[in-house]
Amino acid sequence: MLSYRHGYHAGNHADVVKHLVLLGLLQKMLAKDKPFTYIDSHSGAGLYNLDSQEARLNAEHLSGVVRLWQDRGSDPLLNLYLDKVSEFNSARALHHYPGSPALAFSCLRPDDRMHLLELHPAEVETLRFNMGRDSRVSIHHRDAFEGLLALTPPEPRRGLALIDPAFEDKDDYQRVLNVLVKLQRRWPVGVLALWYPMLARQRDRSIWLKAAIKRENLPDVLSVELVVQDQEEEFGMHGSGMLIINAPWQFREQIQATFTEVVSVLGDGAQYHCEVLTTSAHKA
Numbered sequence: 001m002l003s004y005r006h007g008y009h010a011g012n013h014a015d016v017v018k019h020l021v022l023l024g025l026l027q028k029m030l031a032k033d034k035p036f037t038y039i040d041s042h043s044g045a046g047l048y049n050l051d052s053q054e055a056r057l058n059a060e061h062l063s064g065v066v067r068l069w070q071d072r073g074s075d076p077l078l079n080l081y082l083d084k085v086s087e088f089n090s091a092r093a094l095h096h097y098p099g100s101p102a103l104a105f106s107c108l109r110p111d112d113r114m115h116l117l118e119l120h121p122a123e124v125e126t127l128r129f130n131m132g133r134d135s136r137v138s139i140h141h142r143d144a145f146e147g148l149l150a151l152t153p154p155e156p157r158r159g160l161a162l163i164d165p166a167f168e169d170k171d172d173y174q175r176v177l178n179v180l181v182k183l184q185r186r187w188p189v190g191v192l193a194l195w196y197p198m199l200a201r202q203r204d205r206s207i208w209l210k211a212a213i214k215r216e217n218l219p220d221v222l223s224v225e226l227v228v229q230d231q232e233e234e235f236g237m238h239g240s241g242m243l244i245i246n247a248p249w250q251f252r253e254q255i256q257a258t259f260t261e262v263v264s265v266l267g268d269g270a271q272y273h274c275e276v277l278t279t280s281a282h283k284a
């Protein structure tokens with residue numbers, strides 16, 4: 001069932017959480033003078049037009065990236081994110097929003113590599129059009145869960161994977177857990193970043209996922225959640241989070257400073273929650 005299209009949601013509060021964490025992790029990769037591989041398991045189209053019919057339907061970007069854009073604050077990671085978004089827009093107004101592949105691509109150095117996976121036939125075509133002209137980028141029309149395991153450990157071995165399922169099926173939670181456990185065994189040095197929704201009617205699912213990941217005792221797991229409370233209960237997603245496995249040193253402190261500012265700019269009762277779920281033996 002591939003009914004989800006990210007064009008309807010680009011730049012919303014969930015993208016804000018996901019893309020801030022992604023850029024923060026990419027900065028950690030760039031801090032060392034060693035090449036890295038970036039893997040995006042659920043890439044989407046790569047780049048979105050905020051003036052399109054889909055984006056305008058619910059205009060979710062207005063309560064996400066646009067609010068931050070209008071009132072930047074001073075946090076360096078937040079400003080980096082907004083500067084990256086600016087690079088895709090020529091005027092002062094926002095017309096385009098970069099998805100995770102475009103944001104990650106903007107950080108690549110000559111020896112870094114990137115694998116983009118996408119299963120939807122139309123989305124992968126657009127992804128090829130948007131992202132397929134650089135020899136550092138490989139685009140794969142294949143299933144994320146099978147492809148992630150097939151492509152790891154990658155070369156260069158140092159790296160980061162963003163896992164961003166649409167969670168259309170409740171079995172996706174179990175599939176995600178299984179793949180994270182296998183992936184971490186195959187690629188112990190990889191930083192794995194999973195996005196998950198916090199759904200008004202199905203709160204137990206994200207709670208289950210976090211508890212299950214904790215039970216598996218994967219190393220250095222950090223969760224960061226952003227809850228926006230200005231939405232109706234029946235609207236569905238009242239927030240979302242990122243689970244980071246092999247979270248880099250001092251990442252928690254950095255992300256807390258960024259999200260303190262994000263919730264103050266978003267206002268309307270927005271809250272963030274950051275929690276260390278596991279610590280590896282050598283860091284304990």
Ligand SMILES: C[S@@+](CC[C@H](N)C(=O)[O-])C[C@H]1O[C@@H](n2cnc3c(N)ncnc32)[C@H](O)[C@@H]1O
Nearest residue numbers: 006042043044099100118119120143144164166
């Ligand atoms: C949330 S969107 C991705 C957004 C993108 N990561 C970003 O941040 O810009 C999820 C994408 O996963 C794709 N998808 C769904 N199931 C998939 C699967 N099993 N394998 C690969 N892609 C899948 C969907 O077609 C959709 O484009």
